[in-house]
Amino acid sequence: MKIRMFTVVLTGLIMLVSCGKKTDQVVTEVNGVTVCNNSAVPSAPEFGYEFTEDGVISFSDGQNNELRNFRQPTAVIEDRDGNIYVAGSMIARVLKFSPDYKFISSFGGKGVGPGEFRGGPASLTYFGGNILATCWNTTETNIYDTEGKFIKKIPPKISSGFSGQLPFNGRMLMNTESRKADDTEVILTTSIALIDSNFENIERTIYSKDTRTSMRVFRVSDMYVRYAAGKDMLYVGDVSEDSYKIFGYDKDFNKVTEIRKKYRSEIEPDSMAAVYMFNPDNLGGSFYRKFKTPAKNRTLKYKAINNMYVDANGRLWVVSPTNNKKDQEGLSVDIFENGVYLNTIRLPFIKSKDFSFVYSELFMRGGKLFYVDQDNQCIRVYKYREKGI
Numbered sequence: 001m002k003i004r005m006f007t008v009v010l011t012g013l014i015m016l017v018s019c020g021k022k023t024d025q026v027v028t029e030v031n032g033v034t035v036c037n038n039s040a041v042p043s044a045p046e047f048g049y050e051f052t053e054d055g056v057i058s059f060s061d062g063q064n065n066e067l068r069n070f071r072q073p074t075a076v077i078e079d080r081d082g083n084i085y086v087a088g089s090m091i092a093r094v095l096k097f098s099p100d101y102k103f104i105s106s107f108g109g110k111g112v113g114p115g116e117f118r119g120g121p122a123s124l125t126y127f128g129g130n131i132l133a134t135c136w137n138t139t140e141t142n143i144y145d146t147e148g149k150f151i152k153k154i155p156p157k158i159s160s161g162f163s164g165q166l167p168f169n170g171r172m173l174m175n176t177e178s179r180k181a182d183d184t185e186v187i188l189t190t191s192i193a194l195i196d197s198n199f200e201n202i203e204r205t206i207y208s209k210d211t212r213t214s215m216r217v218f219r220v221s222d223m224y225v226r227y228a229a230g231k232d233m234l235y236v237g238d239v240s241e242d243s244y245k246i247f248g249y250d251k252d253f254n255k256v257t258e259i260r261k262k263y264r265s266e267i268e269p270d271s272m273a274a275v276y277m278f279n280p281d282n283l284g285g286s287f288y289r290k291f292k293t294p295a296k297n298r299t300l301k302y303k304a305i306n307n308m309y310v311d312a313n314g315r316l317w318v319v320s321p322t323n324n325k326k327d328q329e330g331l332s333v334d335i336f337e338n339g340v341y342l343n344t345i346r347l348p349f350i351k352s353k354d355f356s357f358v359y360s361e362l363f364m365r366g367g368k369l370f371y372v373d374q375d376n377q378c379i380r381v382y383k384y385r386e387k388g389i
Helices: none
Strands: 005-007 026-030 033-038 048-058 076-078 084-088 093-097 103-108 121-127 130-135 141-145 150-154 160-168 171-182 185-195 202-212 217-219 227-229 234-237 243-249 255-262 274-278 285-289 307-310 316-319 331-337 340-347 362-365 368-373 378-387
Touching: 033 340, 048 340, 076 121, 076 362, 076 368, 084 121, 093 121, 103 141, 121 160, 130 160, 160 227, 171 202, 171 227, 202 234, 227 307, 234 307, 243 316, 307 362
Parallel strands: 033 255
Antiparallel strands: 005 048, 026 033, 048 378, 076 084, 084 093, 093 103, 121 130, 130 141, 141 150, 160 171, 171 185, 185 202, 217 274, 227 234, 234 243, 243 255, 274 285, 307 316, 316 331, 331 340, 362 368, 368 378
16 A cells, blocks of 8 residues: 655744743633633644555445445544444445455445434444444434444434534533524524433533524534534534634533634635525425525625544644635644644645535544545545644
Protein backbone atom coordinates (compact mmCIF):
# COMPACT_ATOMS: atom_id res chain seq x y z
CA MET A 1 0.00 0.00 0.00
CA LYS A 2 1.33 3.38 -0.97
CA ILE A 3 1.71 5.68 2.03
CA ARG A 4 1.52 9.41 1.55
CA MET A 5 2.66 11.99 4.08
CA PHE A 6 2.15 15.70 4.09
CA THR A 7 2.25 18.58 6.54
CA VAL A 8 -0.39 21.22 7.12
CA VAL A 9 1.07 24.67 6.53
CA LEU A 10 -0.06 27.26 9.05
CA THR A 11 0.23 31.02 9.07
CA GLY A 12 -0.67 33.77 11.51
CA LEU A 13 0.59 36.32 14.01
CA ILE A 14 1.88 35.51 17.48
CA MET A 15 -0.27 36.46 20.42
CA LEU A 16 0.12 34.85 23.82
CA VAL A 17 -3.30 33.73 24.97
CA SER A 18 -4.57 31.51 27.73
CA CYS A 19 -8.12 31.10 28.91
CA GLY A 20 -6.93 30.86 32.48
CA LYS A 21 -4.27 33.59 32.51
CA LYS A 22 -4.06 37.37 32.24
CA THR A 23 -3.49 38.04 28.54
CA ASP A 24 -4.79 39.97 25.54
CA GLN A 25 -7.72 37.59 25.25
CA VAL A 26 -10.91 38.74 26.96
CA VAL A 27 -11.94 36.14 29.53
CA THR A 28 -14.81 36.66 31.90
CA GLU A 29 -16.78 34.56 34.35
CA VAL A 30 -20.56 34.81 34.31
CA ASN A 31 -22.56 32.82 36.87
CA GLY A 32 -19.75 30.32 37.22
CA VAL A 33 -19.27 29.90 33.47
CA THR A 34 -15.88 30.85 31.97
CA VAL A 35 -16.47 32.83 28.78
CA CYS A 36 -13.54 32.90 26.30
CA ASN A 37 -13.85 35.66 23.72
CA ASN A 38 -11.37 34.78 20.98
CA SER A 39 -10.11 37.20 18.37
CA ALA A 40 -9.38 36.17 14.78
CA VAL A 41 -5.62 36.13 15.52
CA PRO A 42 -4.28 32.65 16.37
CA SER A 43 -2.52 32.24 19.71
CA ALA A 44 -0.20 29.49 18.41
CA PRO A 45 0.46 30.16 14.71
CA GLU A 46 3.11 27.43 14.49
CA PHE A 47 0.79 24.73 15.77
CA GLY A 48 -0.45 22.14 13.28
CA TYR A 49 -0.75 18.49 12.38
CA GLU A 50 1.04 16.06 10.13
CA PHE A 51 -1.18 13.56 8.30
CA THR A 52 -0.23 10.14 6.96
CA GLU A 53 -2.55 8.11 4.75
CA ASP A 54 -2.87 4.73 6.45
CA GLY A 55 -5.33 2.87 4.26
CA VAL A 56 -8.29 2.90 1.90
CA ILE A 57 -11.75 1.30 2.02
CA SER A 58 -13.17 1.13 -1.50
CA PHE A 59 -16.89 1.50 -2.07
CA SER A 60 -16.75 -1.60 -4.27
CA ASP A 61 -14.60 -4.73 -4.38
CA GLY A 62 -15.01 -4.86 -8.16
CA GLN A 63 -17.58 -7.62 -7.96
CA ASN A 64 -21.37 -7.53 -7.80
CA ASN A 65 -21.47 -8.23 -4.07
CA GLU A 66 -24.65 -6.75 -2.59
CA LEU A 67 -23.51 -7.50 0.97
CA ARG A 68 -20.14 -5.77 0.52
CA ASN A 69 -20.51 -2.90 -1.94
CA PHE A 70 -21.93 0.46 -0.91
CA ARG A 71 -22.19 4.10 -2.02
CA GLN A 72 -22.58 7.49 -0.36
CA PRO A 73 -21.65 6.38 3.19
CA THR A 74 -22.96 8.71 5.89
CA ALA A 75 -21.05 7.61 9.02
CA VAL A 76 -17.88 5.79 10.11
CA ILE A 77 -17.07 4.50 13.62
CA GLU A 78 -14.62 2.17 15.36
CA ASP A 79 -15.15 -0.33 18.18
CA ARG A 80 -12.71 -0.97 21.03
CA ASP A 81 -10.88 -3.59 18.97
CA GLY A 82 -10.28 -1.21 16.06
CA ASN A 83 -12.91 -2.75 13.78
CA ILE A 84 -14.53 -0.18 11.49
CA TYR A 85 -18.25 0.19 10.75
CA VAL A 86 -19.60 2.13 7.77
CA ALA A 87 -23.20 3.34 7.36
CA GLY A 88 -24.27 2.28 3.88
CA SER A 89 -27.36 4.46 3.82
CA MET A 90 -28.19 3.77 0.17
CA ILE A 91 -28.10 -0.02 0.61
CA ALA A 92 -29.68 0.00 4.10
CA ARG A 93 -26.80 -1.94 5.63
CA VAL A 94 -24.01 -1.46 8.17
CA LEU A 95 -20.68 -2.78 6.89
CA LYS A 96 -17.93 -4.10 9.18
CA PHE A 97 -14.22 -3.94 8.27
CA SER A 98 -11.14 -5.17 10.12
CA PRO A 99 -8.50 -2.82 11.59
CA ASP A 100 -6.47 -3.36 8.41
CA TYR A 101 -9.48 -2.28 6.31
CA LYS A 102 -10.62 -5.68 5.01
CA PHE A 103 -14.32 -6.48 4.67
CA ILE A 104 -15.73 -8.80 7.35
CA SER A 105 -19.53 -8.70 7.14
CA SER A 106 -22.62 -6.50 6.85
CA PHE A 107 -25.99 -6.43 8.59
CA GLY A 108 -29.34 -4.66 8.53
CA GLY A 109 -31.09 -4.66 5.17
CA LYS A 110 -34.12 -3.00 3.62
CA GLY A 111 -37.50 -3.83 5.14
CA VAL A 112 -39.64 -3.60 8.26
CA GLY A 113 -38.45 -6.73 10.06
CA PRO A 114 -36.25 -6.89 13.17
CA GLY A 115 -32.98 -5.07 12.56
CA GLU A 116 -34.02 -3.80 9.11
CA PHE A 117 -34.35 -0.20 7.89
CA ARG A 118 -37.20 1.40 5.97
CA GLY A 119 -34.64 3.85 4.68
CA GLY A 120 -31.03 3.27 5.70
CA PRO A 121 -28.57 4.01 8.50
CA ALA A 122 -27.77 7.72 8.63
CA SER A 123 -25.62 7.78 11.79
CA LEU A 124 -23.67 5.21 13.79
CA THR A 125 -22.56 5.13 17.43
CA TYR A 126 -20.46 2.65 19.37
CA PHE A 127 -21.68 2.45 22.96
CA GLY A 128 -21.50 -0.20 25.66
CA GLY A 129 -20.03 -2.73 23.27
CA ASN A 130 -22.91 -2.31 20.81
CA ILE A 131 -23.59 -0.54 17.52
CA LEU A 132 -26.43 1.99 17.32
CA ALA A 133 -27.69 2.81 13.81
CA THR A 134 -30.33 5.49 13.20
CA CYS A 135 -32.59 5.30 10.13
CA TRP A 136 -32.83 8.48 8.05
CA ASN A 137 -36.39 7.61 7.00
CA THR A 138 -38.06 6.82 10.33
CA THR A 139 -35.49 8.35 12.78
CA GLU A 140 -35.73 5.06 14.70
CA THR A 141 -32.51 3.52 16.00
CA ASN A 142 -31.54 -0.15 15.73
CA ILE A 143 -29.13 -1.63 18.28
CA TYR A 144 -26.82 -4.51 17.27
CA ASP A 145 -23.91 -6.29 18.88
CA THR A 146 -20.57 -6.06 17.09
CA GLU A 147 -21.28 -9.28 15.18
CA GLY A 148 -24.42 -7.72 13.70
CA LYS A 149 -26.96 -9.53 15.86
CA PHE A 150 -30.06 -7.34 16.32
CA ILE A 151 -30.79 -6.54 19.99
CA LYS A 152 -33.60 -3.99 20.07
CA LYS A 153 -35.05 -0.85 18.53
CA ILE A 154 -35.16 2.46 20.39
CA PRO A 155 -38.84 3.47 20.63
CA PRO A 156 -39.96 5.96 17.98
CA LYS A 157 -41.21 8.33 20.70
CA ILE A 158 -37.56 9.42 20.95
CA SER A 159 -37.00 10.87 17.51
CA SER A 160 -33.34 11.20 16.58
CA GLY A 161 -32.15 14.30 14.72
CA PHE A 162 -29.46 14.42 12.04
CA SER A 163 -26.57 14.58 14.51
CA GLY A 164 -27.48 11.19 15.98
CA GLN A 165 -26.16 9.81 19.26
CA LEU A 166 -22.95 10.47 21.15
CA PRO A 167 -21.45 8.65 24.17
CA PHE A 168 -19.95 10.78 26.93
CA ASN A 169 -18.69 9.68 30.35
CA GLY A 170 -20.45 6.33 30.11
CA ARG A 171 -23.81 7.88 29.24
CA MET A 172 -25.68 8.22 25.95
CA LEU A 173 -26.64 11.57 24.47
CA MET A 174 -28.96 12.01 21.52
CA ASN A 175 -29.81 14.84 19.18
CA THR A 176 -33.62 14.89 19.32
CA GLU A 177 -36.11 17.02 17.44
CA SER A 178 -39.78 17.93 17.44
CA ARG A 179 -41.95 20.09 15.20
CA LYS A 180 -45.03 22.24 15.73
CA ALA A 181 -47.11 24.55 13.58
CA ASP A 182 -46.85 28.31 14.08
CA ASP A 183 -49.48 30.07 11.94
CA THR A 184 -48.32 29.27 8.40
CA GLU A 185 -44.77 28.42 9.49
CA VAL A 186 -43.12 25.58 11.41
CA ILE A 187 -41.03 25.72 14.58
CA LEU A 188 -38.35 23.05 14.89
CA THR A 189 -37.07 22.29 18.40
CA THR A 190 -33.62 20.71 18.30
CA SER A 191 -32.17 19.37 21.55
CA ILE A 192 -29.24 17.48 23.01
CA ALA A 193 -30.75 15.06 25.51
CA LEU A 194 -29.50 12.48 28.00
CA ILE A 195 -31.09 9.07 27.38
CA ASP A 196 -31.72 6.47 30.10
CA SER A 197 -29.86 3.15 30.18
CA ASN A 198 -32.72 1.32 28.44
CA PHE A 199 -32.78 3.88 25.59
CA GLU A 200 -36.49 4.42 26.24
CA ASN A 201 -36.84 7.82 27.90
CA ILE A 202 -35.18 11.21 28.03
CA GLU A 203 -33.70 11.78 31.49
CA ARG A 204 -32.58 15.33 30.97
CA THR A 205 -32.34 17.95 28.22
CA ILE A 206 -28.84 19.44 28.14
CA TYR A 207 -29.43 22.01 25.40
CA SER A 208 -32.40 23.10 23.30
CA LYS A 209 -32.99 25.61 20.52
CA ASP A 210 -36.11 26.67 18.57
CA THR A 211 -35.83 27.72 14.93
CA ARG A 212 -38.73 29.09 12.86
CA THR A 213 -39.05 28.54 9.14
CA SER A 214 -39.46 31.27 6.56
CA MET A 215 -41.89 30.38 3.77
CA ARG A 216 -41.92 26.89 5.38
CA VAL A 217 -38.29 26.48 4.31
CA PHE A 218 -35.16 25.83 6.39
CA ARG A 219 -31.61 26.09 5.28
CA VAL A 220 -30.60 22.50 6.04
CA SER A 221 -27.84 23.39 8.48
CA ASP A 222 -30.40 25.28 10.60
CA MET A 223 -32.13 21.99 11.32
CA TYR A 224 -29.47 20.40 13.46
CA VAL A 225 -27.07 21.10 16.31
CA ARG A 226 -23.50 19.85 16.08
CA TYR A 227 -21.91 18.41 19.20
CA ALA A 228 -18.71 16.58 20.10
CA ALA A 229 -17.24 14.96 23.19
CA GLY A 230 -13.78 14.34 24.57
CA LYS A 231 -12.74 12.53 27.72
CA ASP A 232 -13.65 15.35 30.09
CA MET A 233 -15.76 17.84 28.12
CA LEU A 234 -18.92 17.87 26.03
CA TYR A 235 -19.19 20.65 23.41
CA VAL A 236 -22.43 21.90 21.86
CA GLY A 237 -22.29 24.39 19.00
CA ASP A 238 -24.96 27.07 18.69
CA VAL A 239 -25.95 27.99 15.13
CA SER A 240 -24.97 31.55 14.26
CA GLU A 241 -24.22 33.73 11.23
CA ASP A 242 -21.56 35.97 12.74
CA SER A 243 -19.80 34.13 15.56
CA TYR A 244 -19.07 30.86 17.22
CA LYS A 245 -20.91 30.18 20.42
CA ILE A 246 -19.83 26.79 21.72
CA PHE A 247 -20.98 25.62 25.15
CA GLY A 248 -18.75 23.30 27.18
CA TYR A 249 -20.24 20.90 29.75
CA ASP A 250 -18.42 18.87 32.40
CA LYS A 251 -19.00 15.17 33.20
CA ASP A 252 -22.05 16.07 35.32
CA PHE A 253 -23.49 18.03 32.37
CA ASN A 254 -23.02 21.39 34.04
CA LYS A 255 -22.22 24.23 31.65
CA VAL A 256 -18.74 25.43 32.62
CA THR A 257 -17.36 27.07 29.47
CA GLU A 258 -18.55 29.25 26.61
CA ILE A 259 -16.27 29.68 23.59
CA ARG A 260 -16.83 32.63 21.28
CA LYS A 261 -15.08 33.70 18.10
CA LYS A 262 -16.39 36.34 15.72
CA TYR A 263 -15.92 36.14 11.99
CA ARG A 264 -17.20 37.60 8.73
CA SER A 265 -20.32 35.89 7.34
CA GLU A 266 -20.28 34.53 3.82
CA ILE A 267 -23.32 34.63 1.55
CA GLU A 268 -24.12 31.39 -0.22
CA PRO A 269 -24.63 32.23 -3.91
CA ASP A 270 -25.40 28.71 -5.12
CA SER A 271 -29.04 28.18 -6.17
CA MET A 272 -28.35 24.43 -5.99
CA ALA A 273 -27.98 24.63 -2.20
CA ALA A 274 -30.01 22.02 -0.35
CA VAL A 275 -32.91 23.27 1.77
CA TYR A 276 -35.64 21.47 3.68
CA MET A 277 -39.22 22.41 2.79
CA PHE A 278 -42.22 21.43 4.90
CA ASN A 279 -45.47 20.32 3.31
CA PRO A 280 -48.22 22.99 3.23
CA ASP A 281 -50.75 20.84 5.08
CA ASN A 282 -48.65 18.98 7.69
CA LEU A 283 -45.31 18.85 9.49
CA GLY A 284 -43.70 16.46 7.03
CA GLY A 285 -41.24 17.57 4.42
CA SER A 286 -38.27 16.72 2.25
CA PHE A 287 -34.99 18.02 0.82
CA TYR A 288 -35.07 20.27 -2.25
CA ARG A 289 -32.65 22.42 -4.17
CA LYS A 290 -33.24 26.07 -3.30
CA PHE A 291 -34.29 27.13 -6.80
CA LYS A 292 -37.24 24.72 -6.63
CA THR A 293 -38.72 26.29 -3.48
CA PRO A 294 -40.35 29.60 -2.47
CA ALA A 295 -36.93 30.55 -1.04
CA LYS A 296 -35.30 30.61 -4.49
CA ASN A 297 -34.67 34.36 -4.32
CA ARG A 298 -33.81 34.41 -0.62
CA THR A 299 -30.29 35.25 0.57
CA LEU A 300 -28.80 32.42 2.59
CA LYS A 301 -25.70 32.80 4.73
CA TYR A 302 -23.19 30.16 5.69
CA LYS A 303 -23.51 29.37 9.38
CA ALA A 304 -20.56 29.70 11.73
CA ILE A 305 -20.40 26.03 12.76
CA ASN A 306 -20.81 23.21 10.28
CA ASN A 307 -19.14 20.43 12.23
CA MET A 308 -17.10 19.77 15.38
CA TYR A 309 -14.65 17.09 16.46
CA VAL A 310 -12.45 16.38 19.49
CA ASP A 311 -9.07 14.87 18.71
CA ALA A 312 -7.18 12.22 20.68
CA ASN A 313 -5.59 14.92 22.88
CA GLY A 314 -8.81 16.74 23.70
CA ARG A 315 -8.43 19.64 21.29
CA LEU A 316 -11.62 20.92 19.69
CA TRP A 317 -11.80 21.11 15.88
CA VAL A 318 -14.44 23.44 14.40
CA VAL A 319 -15.28 23.39 10.69
CA SER A 320 -16.46 26.76 9.45
CA PRO A 321 -17.19 28.11 5.96
CA THR A 322 -15.37 31.36 6.76
CA ASN A 323 -12.19 30.44 4.90
CA ASN A 324 -13.69 27.61 2.90
CA LYS A 325 -14.51 28.77 -0.61
CA LYS A 326 -15.64 26.35 -3.30
CA ASP A 327 -12.78 27.36 -5.60
CA GLN A 328 -10.13 26.53 -2.99
CA GLU A 329 -8.58 23.14 -2.33
CA GLY A 330 -8.67 21.73 1.16
CA LEU A 331 -10.82 22.30 4.22
CA SER A 332 -10.05 24.94 6.87
CA VAL A 333 -10.54 23.93 10.50
CA ASP A 334 -10.20 26.13 13.59
CA ILE A 335 -8.41 24.43 16.51
CA PHE A 336 -9.18 25.27 20.16
CA GLU A 337 -7.58 24.13 23.40
CA ASN A 338 -9.25 24.87 26.74
CA GLY A 339 -11.38 27.47 24.99
CA VAL A 340 -8.41 29.19 23.33
CA TYR A 341 -8.21 29.58 19.55
CA LEU A 342 -4.82 28.08 18.65
CA ASN A 343 -4.75 28.24 14.86
CA THR A 344 -6.55 27.48 11.63
CA ILE A 345 -5.26 24.42 9.80
CA ARG A 346 -6.04 23.20 6.30
CA LEU A 347 -6.83 19.60 5.41
CA PRO A 348 -5.59 19.52 1.80
CA PHE A 349 -7.07 16.13 0.94
CA ILE A 350 -10.69 17.27 1.39
CA LYS A 351 -12.41 18.68 -1.70
CA SER A 352 -16.11 19.05 -0.88
CA LYS A 353 -17.48 22.47 0.07
CA ASP A 354 -21.20 21.63 0.28
CA PHE A 355 -21.96 23.31 3.60
CA SER A 356 -25.69 23.35 2.87
CA PHE A 357 -26.20 19.64 3.49
CA VAL A 358 -26.36 17.58 6.67
CA TYR A 359 -24.05 14.62 6.17
CA SER A 360 -20.35 15.04 6.82
CA GLU A 361 -17.57 13.59 4.69
CA LEU A 362 -15.08 13.70 7.57
CA PHE A 363 -15.12 11.54 10.70
CA MET A 364 -12.65 11.55 13.57
CA ARG A 365 -12.23 8.42 15.64
CA GLY A 366 -9.40 8.48 18.18
CA GLY A 367 -6.13 9.00 16.36
CA LYS A 368 -7.61 8.59 12.87
CA LEU A 369 -9.49 10.68 10.32
CA PHE A 370 -11.86 8.98 7.88
CA TYR A 371 -12.52 10.99 4.72
CA VAL A 372 -15.27 9.98 2.29
CA ASP A 373 -13.67 10.62 -1.09
CA GLN A 374 -16.69 10.57 -3.40
CA ASP A 375 -14.62 11.40 -6.49
CA ASN A 376 -12.55 8.25 -6.10
CA GLN A 377 -15.33 6.13 -4.56
CA CYS A 378 -13.49 5.26 -1.38
CA ILE A 379 -12.96 6.12 2.28
CA ARG A 380 -9.42 7.32 2.95
CA VAL A 381 -7.98 6.78 6.41
CA TYR A 382 -5.37 9.16 7.84
CA LYS A 383 -3.38 9.05 11.04
CA TYR A 384 -2.33 12.39 12.48
CA ARG A 385 0.19 13.81 14.93
CA GLU A 386 0.80 17.28 16.27
CA LYS A 387 3.67 19.51 15.19
CA GLY A 388 4.93 22.95 16.16
CA ILE A 389 4.03 22.53 19.83
